[in-house]
Amino acid sequence: MIANNEICQKSSSFPTTKMNSKNGWKAGAVFLTVAFCFGMLWYLHVEPYIPRPYIHVHEICTPGDVAAKAAALISNYSRNHPVFLQLSDYFWVKNESKYSLPYGTKGSEDLLMKFLALTNQYHMQPEIERLLCRRCVVVGNGHRLKNSTLGETINKYDVVIRLNNAPVHNYEKDVGNKTTLRFFYPESADFDPQQDNNPDTLLVLVPFKPLDIQWMKIILNNEKRVRKGFWKMPPLIWEVEPQNTRILNPYYMEVTATKILDSVSDLSSKKLKAKPTTGMLAITFALHFCDVVDIAGFGYPALSNKKEPIHYYEKVTLKSMAVSGHNITLEAIAIRNLLQNRLIHNLTYF
Structure with missing residues (x-):
């Protein structure tokens, strides 16, 4: 595949000429080479890298488009299902969850009641909801x-979802400065x-655990x-308003692990659920x-x-993922599957 990519790169450097008897064979060669490259990319189900100036950004929104495609795949x-957990799930109506955290709320009901009583807010921002x-x-x-x-x-989207401790300040040119939702856990x-x-x-x-x-x-x-x-000490002082906090419904973690990651896994035994990254979980949430x-x-x-950083804001390398418990290879396959089925689209490259 590397050789094919090299052919594609070389073909793009050929000079553009008019079709005549002298150089007609050159134009024909270029055409056949380009056709071959894109044919190979389609055959191998690999999306070709598109230079950033030509990336398609969705300006038109069709209600129900993603839902229809997701229903056919998931x-x-x-x-x-409620987006966030709410007090009524545990106070007025008994929520019978089959799984404990992070895939359900079994065994954490009393703790959740105490937390949710503090926030008194369980919904999305009204301007987004409507x-x-x-x-x-x-x-x-x-x-x-x-x-x-x-x-x-990025700032043009209705909903911008960010992950964990990714900074915005001083990186606005590359990542924007609009944040609708930020998914996190204590250690992040x-x-x-x-x-x-x-x-x-x-x-x-x-929440990955009751703590x-x-x-x-x-x-x-x-x-x-x-x-x-905690595997890493979370902040002891954290200036945040209760009305700005929510708890994500663990339903989305369960779907990510059992419906999206398991569907592309070739493991013969699936007794252990996958432990999705926050990013993979956020994609699942967005699909719903x-x-x-x-x-x-x-x-x-x-x-x-071993040397390229994995984040845009620090120099941590792939070595740090070795003890994370995440299967990043499996997640890459799952994301490619979603891209190929046009449930999601990529603004960068993958």
């Missing part, structure tokens, strides 16, 4: 966003809630801090909430590349 796909058609972009933290100049493009909350978000940004907790919910409750209620049980889903900044360096 088994038991449904949008009849949109007839939602154009969303999930902004990954990948190094390929560096020098991308995609900031203005080492960002400035004011500097790297907007006043109306919703900080969406992705994550307890940490959030402690922060909001200014209780005695817990210092044990949005009518256009674009992504930017997704993808890791090749496994053999």
